[in-house]
Amino acid sequence: AQSVTQLGSHVSVSEGALVLLRCNYSSSVPPYLFWYVQYPNQGLQLLLKYTSAATLVKGINGFEAEFKKSETSFHLTKPSAHMSDAAEYFCAVISPSSGGNKLVFGAGTILRVKS
Amino acid sequence: NAGVTQTPKFRILKIGQSMTLQCAQDMNHNYMYWYRQDPGMGLKLIYYSVGAGITDKGEVPNGYNVSRSTTEDFPLRLELAAPSQTSVYFCATGDVSPLHFGNGTRLTVT
Numbered sequence: 001a002q003s004v005t006q007l008g009s010h011v012s013v014s015e016g017a018l019v020l021l022r023c024n025y026s027s028s029v030p031p032y033l034f035w036y037v038q039y040p041n042q043g044l045q046l047l048l049k050y051t052s053a054a055t056l057v058k059g060i061n062g063f064e065a066e067f068k069k070s071e072t073s074f075h076l077t078k079p080s081a082h083m084s085d086a087a088e089y090f091c092a093v094i095s096p097s098s099g100g101n102k103l104v105f106g107a108g109t110i111l112r113v114k115s
Numbered sequence: 116n117a118g119v120t121q122t123p124k125f126r127i128l129k130i131g132q133s134m135t136l137q138c139a140q141d142m143n144h145n146y147m148y149w150y151r152q153d154p155g156m157g158l159k160l161i162y163y164s165v166g167a168g169i170t171d172k173g174e175v176p177n178g179y180n181v182s183r184s185t186t187e188d189f190p191l192r193l194e195l196a197a198p199s200q201t202s203v204y205f206c207a208t209g210d211v212s213p214l215h216f217g218n219g220t221r222l223t224v225t
Contacts, residue, residue: 009155032212034212041218041219042218042219043119043205043207043216043217043218043219044158044205044207044213044216045216046214046215049212090157090158094212102160102163102173102174103160103212103213105157105158105159106157107155107156107157108155108157
């Protein structure tokens with residue numbers, strides 16, 4: 001069974017600083033991995049996904065994530081935080097063999113950006 | 116292009132009442148999902164559908180029912196509302212994995 005752990009339920013950064021949101025996964029087979037963002041009172045938006053192609057995945061809004069099999073990690077980064085990045089971020093994992101439809105979500109990390 | 120539309124946005128139910136949460140999509144996706152979101156818990160899959168006439172249970176299906184008579188619609192039914200069903204409910208669609216989410220229905224059961 002797959003699972004994800006997001007380290008840190010809250011992360012605070014200054015505007016212009018590096019954003020690093022951590023995600024570690026557990027999967028018995030090579031997984032597909034996703035990052036979603038949720039703004040207040042809205043649904044989730046897909047930021048990026050890893051599906052066994054390039055290990056460095058670029059997403060929307062300047063975010064990227066690197067799949068590291070040796071560390072079972074898929075951390076989300078952005079070089080320079082913007083106030084508009086303040087939101088909750090979810091990492092999710094799926095096993096391709098499950099049919100692609102049983103995504104398992106982490107508990108989420110709330111990102112706060114200070115001016 | 117509306118994407119995924121959920122109604123209602125908010126609802127308060129008394130214990131034992133029933134209601135249907137509506138979800139409609141205009142993207143012609145075969146896959147549709149219902150999730151519930153509780154603080155600090157991420158999203159949990161309630162039910163999903165891989166096409167019209169086909170539904171299956173997710174991680175937390177107890178107390179809910181679904182139907183999928185058309186590609187566009189995927190309603191979620193609560194038959195006997197319980198306080199444990201107080202949550203925010205999201206419908207999502209995708210070609211396989213969930214890609215597009217509605218804005219949610221905030222349900223309170225008192």
